[in-house]
Amino acid sequence: MNLPLLGGLKLRGRITLSVALLSALSILSITGLGLSFTRSTLSKQIHATLKAEVEGLxxxxxxxxxxxxxxxxxxxxxxxxxxxxxxxxxxxxxxxxxxxxxxxxxxxxxxxxxxxxxxxxxxxxxxxxxxxxxxxxxxxxxxxxxxxxxxxxxxxxxxxxxxxxxxxxxxxxxxxxxxxxxxxxxxxxxxxxxxxxxxxxxxxxxxxxxxxxxxxxxxxxxxxxxxxxxxxxxxxxxxxxxxxxxxxxxxxxxxxxxxxxxxxxxxxxEAYAPLAQAASAALGMLGFFLALAVAGAWWLARGIARPISALNQAVTHVLEDGDLSHRVEVHTRDEVGELATAFSRMMEQLLQTTVGLQQGTRTLTGAVTELSKATENQERNLARQAAAIQETQVTAQEIRETSKMAEERSRAVLEVTTRAEEVGSVGETTLGASLAGLQDLHEKVGKLAGTILLLGNRTQQIGEIAQTVKDLADQSNMLALNAAIEAVRSGEHGKGFGVVAREIRALADQSIESTDRVRELLEDIGRSIEATVKMTEKGQHQMQDGLAQIKASGESLRELTSIVRDNAGAARQIAVAVSQQNAGIAQIFTAVTDLSSLMDETMQGVQATTRATNSLREAAERMETVARTYRA
Structure with missing residues (x-):
């Protein structure tokens, strides 16, 4: 970690400052904890003393x-x-x-x-x-x-x-x-x-x-x-x-x-005066131990920095002069001395590596030159092959699109033909059901006409019954009139019988009136039945004409359905042929595409080889430059 205060200092200064800071922090922490504990204890003692005094008072x-x-x-x-x-x-x-x-x-x-x-x-x-x-x-x-x-x-x-x-x-x-x-x-x-x-x-x-x-x-x-x-x-x-x-x-x-x-x-x-005295003594001890820590840190940093400075001078000499024969002499047995010994061995190995590197660089440069020429020739040949395959791929793409369009059109024709065939079948079925329904309706209409005629006959019978009831009512009326006359003749003994006669006469009058209303209703029903019979007969004749026309339409629809079936079979054969043709064209296009992909991969490989060759050339040039930097 590069702190702002330590970044511009040398190693000796950073070690001294770091040790001083760590020592100060440690001493301050211990002192702070001691003062905090002392203050807490003193505060308890003070409050206990005050509590005892006030309780005593x-x-x-x-x-x-x-x-x-x-x-x-x-x-x-x-x-x-x-x-x-x-x-x-x-x-x-x-x-x-x-x-x-x-x-x-x-x-x-x-x-x-x-x-x-x-x-x-x-x-x-x-x-x-x-x-x-x-x-x-x-x-x-x-x-x-x-x-x-x-x-x-x-x-x-x-x-x-x-x-x-x-x-x-x-x-x-x-x-x-x-x-x-x-x-x-x-x-x-x-x-x-x-x-x-x-x-x-x-x-x-x-x-x-x-x-x-x-x-x-x-x-x-x-x-x-x-x-x-x-x-x-x-x-x-x-x-x-x-x-x-x-x-x-x-x-x-x-x-x-x-x-x-x-x-x-x-x-x-006054209560915390002992604490202030203890704090003053602690600050004095802090200053003393901090000065002692700074002196020890400076001595330690000096012992570490001197061998490192010697190593720094040796590395600077190698970087500026390129002389790998320079040696570092550090006469310490600590980790810095081991570092200096390891550095000397590294310089010897680096010297041997530099000699071998210079020889290998010359050999590598010649091999890279020959590889570059071969790669350029191969890249030109592959470029011509890739252009031819690209043209073939474009042509195959156009054929594939045309075949795909024909397949789609044949599928559309097949779908329309199939739909027409289904509609014809459904129409034929519907027409048969309609014909059967009309035939059944014709029979029911005939039965309805018979029922209406029977209803007319029954109405006439009801009219005759109503006439009979009227005749009975007239006779009852005459009998009631005779009974009333006889009741008058009987005097007082016939009054009750006269009352009965009047009631019977009233009932007879009501029966006559009801019979007249029934006769009028029956006449209206008879007229309605006659009109209904006429309308039923007319509808039956018209239904017979419609049944004949529907039968003729059914024959025409059967012939049209047969024609649609023949067209559907032909459309299926065309669709199968177009699908087989499209599959073959797809295989051809796939093969051309794979061939184009292989050619692209080959081109990428050649380009990668070219880049690797260029990288090798650059590496060889850099190795040659590095090899020329140091001298044995």
């Missing part, structure tokens, strides 16, 4: 707040404080509160309030005076309302100093209950000094400073992010790249700090 604050809450509850149960609220005697309660403030330095002061929020006793007179007149303000405070409900709250802790105590305090208030009735007597306030948290974290901050981590800080925040405590000074610059760990005060231990967030923070530059 959380536990200390949680335990402290829980202890203070328990203490405030126990102090609120003091009998003296209860008695003071019951009997309004506060000398002893002041002494008790002063003693508690003296014994508990983390409490900035104690104040005892009655149910109306008035300060009645305190650990100091100044503290008692400070709360005088603030009853409404006390009643509205979060710690007082929480105390009335029997719980503690951290809402009284703010970022500003308390105006009464003069410092940041966490108000812890508990109700004072009557030992007899259990009623609420007042509220005891213990102001926890919030600056005590700084004493709690002092040991953690000191450990961080011992580790040269001056930016280490511990913070306490509310759930809404409000900072309640920060171990760093207020005027300290903010951290640029902080590394932090945090934990939340859970509810497993109930205290006012439930939900608070404890955070341990450290600047990344």
């Amino acid at each position: 959380k536990d200390l604050v949680e335990r402290t707040l829980a202890e203070r809450e328990a203490s405030v509850r126990s102090w609120s149960e003091d009998a003296i404080l209860r008695g003071a609220l019951l009997f309004d005697t506060f000398d002893k309660s002041d002494a008790v509160l002063a003693g508690l403030a003296k014994n508990h330095a983390s409490i900035s002061g104690f104040v005892l309030f009655n149910e109306k929020g008035r300060a009645v006793s305190a650990s100091s007179e100044a503290l008692l005076k400070a709360f005088q007149g603030r009853e409404r303000e006390v009643l509205e405070t979060a710690w007082y309302r929480a105390a009335l409900e029997g719980r503690f709250t951290a809402n009284g802790l703010t970022r500003e100093k308390d105006p009464v105590f003069g410092k940041r305090v966490l108000p812890l208030a508990a109700p004072v209950m009557s030992p007899l009735s259990g009623a609420r007597l007042g509220v005891l306030l213990a102001a926890y000094d919030w600056s005590q948290v700084r004493d709690v974290v002092k040991a953690s901050v000191q450990r961080a400073q011992d580790r040269a981590q001056g930016s280490f800080s511990l913070e306490v925040r509310r759930a809404d992010g409000t900072v309640l405590f920060d171990s760093r000074p207020a005027d300290a610059a903010p951290l640029v790249r902080p590394v932090s760990e945090e934990t939340t005060n859970g509810s497993d231990v109930r205290d006012v700090g439930d939900g608070w967030l404890f955070v341990a923070r450290l600047d990344a530059s």
